Amino acid sequence: MNHPERDDELVFLPLGGSGEIGMNFNAYGYGPPDDRKWIVVDCGVLFGNEATTPGIELIVPDIKYLAERRENVLAIIATHAHEDHIGAIPYLWPRLRCPIYATPFTARIIEGKLDDAGLFAEAPVTRVPLGGTVSVGSFSVEYISITHSIPEPNGLAVRTPLGTVLHTGDWKLDPDPLLGEPTDSEAFRRLGDEGVLAMVCDSTNTLIGGESGSEAVLRDSLIELIGGLAGRIAVAAFSSNVARLDTVAKAARRYGRRVALVGRSMHKFTAAARSAGYLRDFPDLIDEAEAANLPPHKILYLCTGSQGEARAALTRIAANEHRHVRLGAGDAAIFSARIIPGNDLAIFDVQNRLSAQGVEIFSVESHFVHVSGHPCRDELEKMYAWARPRIAVPVHGERRHMASHASLARSLQVPEVAIPENGQVLRLAPGRVQVVDEVHFERIHIDGRILVNASEGVTRRRRSMGVGGFIGITIVVGKNGRPVADPILMFEGVPDAVHQPVCRAVFDCVRQHAPRRDDREALMEATRRAARRAAEKAWGKKPITRVEIVAI
């Protein structure tokens, strides 16, 4: 490692993941302030929500700042293959066009995404072996195996002439993860001995005491649960949680059940896992169509849909819309996943539909069917004890998680703690940690097939229409500017009882206004206000109202 030049700085710039669990996008910059070289660690999506971002399934960060200096962006380095860490690559890579680095399983998943987006030939993905190192510019980035809820999760030791950052990625400490490497605790201890300038660390479970629990203990519980069931069994889990799929498949085999995968991403992730050398002991699968011919006690369906996603397998099964899979009285559905905030009503809706058909439900509310993939407080304490960073930088959390994480770090006597906001440039070295700059940051909504900056307000206006409906008014005027017919009104999402008072107010307004002057803007605004005022009086709400004038 070279010595630092006089003006060199090491900075951290989050463009996502600070303030939300999702959309992880972290940039590290090195060099003098006017000529920093950057590496990007993770490039993920945030999932939208019908209540707050109606019609938006995915959100990605606006990385304009880095795109404008993309000749200085040396690499995207992925810690693991979860959507909130790599899902934005197909959307954002074209703005950076830099090399991508990942371990074999993650690389395979990224390549699948690039392929779907027609970018496979252009975007180079370099496979890094587990424990391998990526050297770009002044950065030397070592992959350190850790445990999480997907194959090949990694922490990164980001070494620079000004010090080493431990970027944990998503992690937990599972003494028996059942699949893949255990956490390389020795590596973290050694790193601590070597000296860690800053630890940039997962905050997801900082509110929860104790430990997240081991996949192996969960396996025993699931085996017992599955052994006690007589009818068809559907298990919903994240398809990326390959260890969980393996656990469930082993429980099925123990009781003579054949396993059918239901849902596209189940096939995608098991194939990727196999090609990366995992799932060697996975049982032979049966096609979902064939499975329907087996007696109920011989079937186990591994399904997508643990979050009540609209098009996922279990959701369609619950709605009786699945082509091959039916569940009914005597059957069971196991939801082997947490309830992600914002998804509760959708999940419960699926469970209620299944319940109404006589399917017994097993979920985290009532049974031990899931362990988290993120570190609870005892695990965080261990990691801090190993790494002994000079600076703690909580990321990967909402503000409440990051604040709690910061308190924990302070209580563990970490000398400096910084809670960064998306878009803040945090100088980690030299000197005390400090925000030295703020760059453009906002969210981009993936709206259907179109990328729309959140600040344009398209989604916000849809949300307003969801609450208060829409009124459209067209006024036809002649050459003299006078209306030649009654205005045309359109109401959508407005109760019938509101239509007449609004029409009357609009007609009156147009009639009174037009003869006085032909100022179109004034007529439009007066009409709009008359309509909204009348709606508020009749209804208590002000619909979004648009007025157009056509001259003939």
Added chain:
Amino acid sequence: MNHPERDDELVFLPLGGSGEIGMNFNAYGYGPPDDRKWIVVDCGVLFGNEATTPGIELIVPDIKYLAERRENVLAIIATHAHEDHIGAIPYLWPRLRCPIYATPFTARIIEGKLDDAGLFAEAPVTRVPLGGTVSVGSFSVEYISITHSIPEPNGLAVRTPLGTVLHTGDWKLDPDPLLGEPTDSEAFRRLGDEGVLAMVCDSTNTLIGGESGSEAVLRDSLIELIGGLAGRIAVAAFSSNVARLDTVAKAARRYGRRVALVGRSMHKFTAAARSAGYLRDFPDLIDEAEAANLPPHKILYLCTGSQGEARAALTRIAANEHRHVRLGAGDAAIFSARIIPGNDLAIFDVQNRLSAQGVEIFSVESHFVHVSGHPCRDELEKMYAWARPRIAVPVHGERRHMASHASLARSLQVPEVAIPENGQVLRLAPGRVQVVDEVHFERIHIDGRILVNASEGVTRRRRSMGVGGFIGITIVVGKNGRPVADPILMFEGVPDAVHQPVCRAVFDCVRQHAPRRDDREALMEATRRAARRAAEKAWGKKPITRVEIVAI
């Protein structure tokens, strides 16, 4: 009690509460099928949700069936004063116009609602003493004290010539409720000895093992928590949970803090409690404006907003929009309530805003700050052992809760178990329990100030606009039916990039279509389809699209 006539039947008709936690509306009918007399037990609202019912705060049942035979509806009998049990009275009482019965605290809350609705003079509320009995028609309804999370919760023993129904209302078994009567377990045992035909029972917590826990144990925990805090403290709780308010106030007094109530309903419920004889030992309050002059360690704010409700006190405080109350670094906010499904994102949003201002957050996720008011499985088992009903009728739950409750009842050897659906007439006697009829049932949305039947689809269309936006098209045609100008298009909630392709498709369609024939309907439909097709091609979504033609 008279003997039953030959054709007499006792039936149960839920018009809410079966399939949802909320909107409790239960009718019991007695008499021959063509001339049943009815009593209504509870008349509550369901809270809407921005994701599934945007713009709707309250939902009530359509009680058309009972309204059409209102001369046979003898009474509304309220078990307790929660919104989901009495909140619909102002909306539905005018359709029934029957006497209302309630214990003193509940009566006071109902009267306040009737007063707000201008119905106080018309709607008679009869106060029933605790343990009292209401006799109407063939029904004799005895109030039995129980514990819950509000003053004066009651189970009802509904006695008829064909047997007794135990209608539990909302309940838990709290050995030390801190306020009001403990559960009258002797009364439930005696009722069991006397013989219970059916138990209609709360299903909220059937998924949860063990017991819900005592308010007294929680008090110790809250006192300890509050004792350890140095700055301002804001506690958010349901204002109807008067015992909780008392607990918090006592903890405040212990540490020399003055209590200020923040939020309108805090004042409403403490006043009602005092007028009904509770809170005799409640400390003197300080006005929220005056409290700002005290040093931080001398203040405790009792706030509305535990569910992140938009206009509640703590929500406004978090947004820095409250007139008198400010929180900041060193202060603490305690959320002493459960996270009701569907409210999580709103609650977390408030917590994140407070966190960002340096306020420390204490909530059910991380601390013992709440006990539920509903019975967990051990409590349900006790009640079944006391009452020993012949028929178990789970209500007050989603389908998954009711199904779990039904399984529990079967495991306890209850001979008959019936899961009713809203609108089903369930014959409880004579003979085996059976659905004998199905009556009109649907939900009514309180939309602003207007009541709209859900089946009209106004809310559904708003939800669709939330997802896919709106396109309005006006075509001006002359006497010959030919367009005299380009069509006028309005887009709302549709990304800019979609406008041009849609305009082009609409212009082309109108140009090609009009000369051929002047069939307005066909032109409108063709235009609508052209617009939606073009939007789908450009965007992947089909907006709600309306076309109007104006002839000049």
